[in-house]
Amino acid sequence: MSAPALPASLVDNPRLDRWIRFLPDRTVRIATGKVEMGQGVVTAIGQIAADELDVPFQRVTVLSGSSDDGPDEQYTTSSLSVEVSGGSVRLVCAEVRAKALERAALRLNCSRDELSVVDGQILQNGAATGQDYWTVAPEIDLSQAVTGTAPVKPVSAYRVVGQSVPRVDLPAKVSGAAFAHDVLPQGVLHARTLRQPSRGATLDTLDEAAIRRAAKGDLQIVREANFVAFVSPVESVAQAAAAAAPAHATWKNARKLDPVQQEAAWLEGQKSDDRRLGAAERTTPPRNLVTATFSRPYIAHASLAPSCAIAQFNDGRLTVWSHGQGMHPLRRNLAEALGLPAESISTRHRHGAGCYGHNGADDAALDAALVARHLPGKPIRLQWRREEEFGFEPVGPAMLVRLHVDLDEDGRPADWTTEVWSATHVQRPGNGTGYLLASEAMANPPPEVAPFDPPEARGGGGTRNTVPIYDVPAHRVLHHLVLRPPVRTSALRGLGALPNVFAIESMIDDLAARAGQDPLAYRLSIMSEKRARRITELVAERAGWRSRGPSGTGKGLGLAMARYKNRAAYAAVVAAVTVQETVRVDRIWCVADAGLVVNPDGARNQLEGGIVQAVSWTLKEQVKLDEHGIASRDWESYPILRFSEVPEIEVEFVDPAGNPPLGVGECTVGPTAAAIGNAVAHALGVRILDMPLSRDRIMAALLKG
């Protein structure tokens, strides 16, 4: 018998005891390398374990993000946690359950077939045996490697999976301390930084006396090459020093920017790595070519809390508490940046504010560790300032998307080119490029690495969702990976899916108009994939698409759909908008097909959150630049959607029809943006091609239209 292919997480972490332990208090501790970011992953993984082991959910605890005791599962990204970590936990639990039954059969001198597990108790032909997981666990060798050969339960046997189990992390979050920011060891010192304005900038002068006068208290200044931190037992003293510092520091070789670089249009013509994917270059002249160019600007993750980390350096051992997205990668990156063996570092995950991609969390961890190394024995709590989070976190890259669609005689796409200009979507440290920010301020910064994007096998970056879901005979992607963007760019929820789906689904509406067809009917006429058709038809029904009025009235209804990464969950969205001087999104309907849904209410929460975030991106958000860098450094210059602006939302999952779980965290963002774009075009009678759909752009479109 050939061994089944194991998920990557099990290949990397084969020992069973890396995943599961039976504790003396009659609980089971499951460990995962994925971390809770508000998406409910810890609860979902507990549900999977409870089902596969036949123990009550309340007896399962989940250890998440420990470099010492948990598995290494890289970063928590791309809506893959339930699929990969959940799939691994399921195989491990099935195998441990089988081993427990084998042991119990030996003890009870009976056949394994007579045994079953109910609530963790081992029964023989349905009767109690006095044996349970905790009595047989000492005789099971959990140091063995997982084989993946134990049969897992059929979906029909799931009892906990498929239930809306309340999130285990929420009670603490509504009542008190719950976050990395709240780790406050005895004798803690508070730290803030002075940031190097750009890579390569060197600190020329620092007026420490002036900073001390502004700080008005007990202050230590830690300097290492171009990294500066202000440390005090009194938090406000460190904060005051950091707030005053930029005015008392001069830098050489700081990069100067031009505000024109904040627009996606700037990307075209910049130096780029160019490649083609899909169909060969066309050799015949087009028959009926339609071309349009869409864009979205740089977008901030804009986590509600600035990044924070706590670090302590004791007898050569470094311990760091962080809200980063992967504790094992963080440990490796800290080791490299600090020149320490990885074994001497422990990284422990604590909750942070939602991150929606790669924000400042990992960078703050190195900042704290650098200060801790200068002040051994002292716990250091280093928190970024609000303006530092906006100003120095990596941002989601601006993108320019040009579609060239050649139509056949019936007005259907015959040849389709998606041409994309974008900087990299991945500069996570540990992916081989990019660094923890402060490493660039060291005396010998690591060399610059040529930028690259996630490979197509992982869904691509700028090319994510460039392939339309429609029946198109020939399709190609021209990808221009822009090499030197004005700001550090990295992963933002959905990567290129948002601008690409916005572009494709806008184009489809325009093609429908050219063909004189209703956008829904046109879509269905070129959409063979059954799962896509089903949700598109259903969302149209829910939204009352048939009674959609004429265009140009100021009220609009727009539809869009996509399958995230062309391989994760499907989502179809209808948006209802009112457009006057600005766009108001009144209502959103969404129907999704995510296969088997582990926690339906948790998944709905993710879809709703993705929708609201995409409304905010589409209507309001753009990172602004000035000559020094990012200029939008507070919530007034970077406004996001408020309570008074949030649409009513109806979300629905279709029956999984036996399909396995698909990641849901990011599936709504592209269709939501595109549905709004289409609804605004319907309301105005003219289309806005560039995000955000701001007041200025509406005015310009109306004048032009």
Added chain:
Amino acid sequence: MDITLTVNGEARRVEAAETMSLLEVLRNHLGLMGTRYGCGLEQCGCCTVLVDGAPAYACTREVGTVAGRTVTTIEGLGSATDMHPLQQAFVDEQAGQCGYCLSGIIVSAKALLDHNPRPSRADIVAALDRHLCRCGTHQRIIRAVQRAAETLAGGRPS
């Protein structure tokens, strides 16, 4: 200097500069970590507490100005194991994702319900508009406040 104030019903004496923020005193002197720093600019609402029953930004409020007054933080409503109906309603509605904004929002909602036990949806939106939520759980939060209002009204003799 010594400053005396009432926090969550208890008289507390703290030694701090009058100009220190109430937020810093609550977190670093009194160990009440439920009040959260978001921006320090009165723009996000994460640090909201009640001063004499009215919502206030603890990040910019100088502790000297609350001497002799009463301050209510999220911990004053209830704990994870003994929740106030508002906190329970947030759990019942699963009204949160990362949860960072929630303590400030719940405290603002407490002030709203104290003054207006039967708020309309528009009343709730108006009361919470000073708060930001980045995860997009707004609709759940509004439902949670409505649910809490119903629970609290039901529990009172009319």
